[in-house]
Amino acid sequence: MLGLVAMIHATPSLLYPTLRYSWAWKHIAVIDAILRHGGSVPNNNGLDIYNQWPGSSS
Secondary structure: OHHHHHHHHHHHHHHOOOOOOHHHHHHHHHHHHHHHOOOOOOOOOOOHHHHOOOOOOO
């Protein structure tokens, strides 16, 4: 069973060299902004949810 689960989850990462979904790129960009700016996303254009994570320093 563990081998089957590993095969199902490993296959897409082996077949596709980049992320498959557009929303995944957005989340990577948000995480990058959080890491670069010490916990808050600058110029979020009203998307305050990114600055309201538990433990956020904003």
